Amino acid sequence: MTGPAFITGGSSGIGLELARDLAKRGHPIALFARNAGRLQDAVRVLKAELPDAMVLAFPADVGDRAQITHAVQTAIAQLGAPDWAIANAGLAEPGEFLSQSLDAHEMQMRTNYMGALYFAHAVACAMSARGGKLVFVSSGAAFFGIYGYSAYAPSKFALRGLAEVLRVELKSRNISVTLAYPPDTETPSLAAEAANKPGPTKDITASGGVWSARDVARLIVKRAAKGRFAVAPGLQMRALLVLHSLIAPALRVWQGTIVRKHTR
Numbered sequence: 001m002t003g004p005a006f007i008t009g010g011s012s013g014i015g016l017e018l019a020r021d022l023a024k025r026g027h028p029i030a031l032f033a034r035n036a037g038r039l040q041d042a043v044r045v046l047k048a049e050l051p052d053a054m055v056l057a058f059p060a061d062v063g064d065r066a067q068i069t070h071a072v073q074t075a076i077a078q079l080g081a082p083d084w085a086i087a088n089a090g091l092a093e094p095g096e097f098l099s100q101s102l103d104a105h106e107m108q109m110r111t112n113y114m115g116a117l118y119f120a121h122a123v124a125c126a127m128s129a130r131g132g133k134l135v136f137v138s139s140g141a142a143f144f145g146i147y148g149y150s151a152y153a154p155s156k157f158a159l160r161g162l163a164e165v166l167r168v169e170l171k172s173r174n175i176s177v178t179l180a181y182p183p184d185t186e187t188p189s190l191a192a193e194a195a196n197k198p199g200p201t202k203d204i205t206a207s208g209g210v211w212s213a214r215d216v217a218r219l220i221v222k223r224a225a226k227g228r229f230a231v232a233p234g235l236q237m238r239a240l241l242v243l244h245s246l247i248a249p250a251l252r253v254w255q256g257t258i259v260r261k262h263t264r
Helices: 013-024 036-049 065-079 102-127 152-169 188-196 199-206 213-225 234-263
Strands: 005-008 029-033 055-059 084-087 132-137 175-180
Touching: 005 013, 005 065, 005 102, 013 029, 013 036, 013 084, 013 213, 029 036, 029 065, 036 055, 055 065, 065 102, 084 102, 102 132, 102 152, 132 152, 132 213, 152 175, 175 213, 199 234
Parallel strands: 005 029, 005 084, 029 055, 084 132, 132 175
Antiparallel strands: none
């Protein structure tokens, strides 16, 4: 029997595409997101495309431990323990360290890391009885320090560390862990992020190109279904996955050249 798929940040972008892909595979879907209106819109979109699919919405702020824990428990009570649990909710607000508020740092860490932690902790015990797939959506910013991402990158570095530990700890519970590193992806939040990027950050990130949310989601599901740990879409992300420690000095020099161009 196909068990449910729980997806945070499921109202748009990669999360909505993950839900679409897994619903087509026959999984009942539980979507979690802060905005109840957009969440219901996502349910309507999926139901219009897939009338036989079961899609339920559970409004919750992943960065609020009580809210997301209660929402997950409610979803488990209605649908059962998930076969798939995907911590996808995230936000990026770039800015230079000396001009960006500490509130921005706390908000990104709370959503990107603590939200994934709370969600994983809420689902893992239920999943351990039958196994399943636990997926974390990180970022290429988890590989090396990028100018303008002093608030965002540490949250994704932390998420990478959590996934690597859980990969080892949860293996005996038959829970496979997957960590995805999407490049820039065409989502509603990307335009807002791009508008706030400092000049050097725009130049540094422009080299990676932009993927569609559908292509990223399909690759995540495909690789996670096979039990792969790392998913790195595109040549640049694959190169960073394999070589990031070796090429970090060269990346720092390259970024320094770009920054100097903007400060002349």
